[in-house]
Amino acid sequence: MTIIIRPAVFFDRDGVLNHDAGYVHTPEAFVWTDEAVEAVRHVNDAGWLAFVVTNQSGIARGYYGPEDVARLHRWMQGELGRHGAHIDAYYYCPHHVDGCKAELAVECSCRKPQPGMLLAAMDDWSVDRGRSLLIGDKPSDLEAARRAGIRGCLYQGGSLLRLVREAMAAAGPPAGES
Numbered sequence: 001m002t003i004i005i006r007p008a009v010f011f012d013r014d015g016v017l018n019h020d021a022g023y024v025h026t027p028e029a030f031v032w033t034d035e036a037v038e039a040v041r042h043v044n045d046a047g048w049l050a051f052v053v054t055n056q057s058g059i060a061r062g063y064y065g066p067e068d069v070a071r072l073h074r075w076m077q078g079e080l081g082r083h084g085a086h087i088d089a090y091y092y093c094p095h096h097v098d099g100c101k102a103e104l105a106v107e108c109s110c111r112k113p114q115p116g117m118l119l120a121a122m123d124d125w126s127v128d129r130g131r132s133l134l135i136g137d138k139p140s141d142l143e144a145a146r147r148a149g150i151r152g153c154l155y156q157g158g159s160l161l162r163l164v165r166e167a168m169a170a171a172g173p174p175a176g177e178s
């Protein structure tokens with residue numbers, strides 16, 4: 001059996017795939033950024049893995065529950081699917097030290113800048129770490145990428161497709177090819 005190792009693009013969610021309006025947890029509040037769907041499809045079409053890694057401290061703070069996050073991610077997947085795109089897996093951190101839910105008000109290893117969500121994805125999937133990259137809109141995203149040993153790219157608005165395409169091209173060919 002051959003295990004196919006694929007590079008991955010890790011997308012931060014709020015501020016990268018959608019405009020960060022603060023604690024977005026419903027489809028009504030979710031607005032895709034410029035060419036976000038196309039960016040995900042570009043990752044799919046290249047044969048790379050596409051992950052979402054998102055801090056959702058709103059759960060620890062009691063603003064919404066994990067079921068809201070799951071519902072929103074299902075909705076996102078449906079929207080992407082209508083355009084021939086998909087996210088391979090969604091990872092979120094529900095924790096925050098200032099949370100009102102005791103069991104979630106902890107110093108965890110998954111809230112970015114901790115790399116826990118990235119490492120979990122790398123555990124769950126066969127990921128070519130050398131070529132993988134993260135797209136984030138905050139220094140804490142880039143720090144999580146650094147700690148996971150992958151490249152981080154800052155998204156500052158504009159076409160997400162263009163940034164993703166350039167970042168993937170800069171990853172070069174798979175090891176062993178030239």
Ligand SMILES: [Mg+2]
Pocket residue numbers: 012013014015016020136137138
């Ligand atoms: Mg963000």
Ligand SMILES: [Zn+2]
Pocket residue numbers: 093094095108109110111
């Ligand atoms: Zn966490």
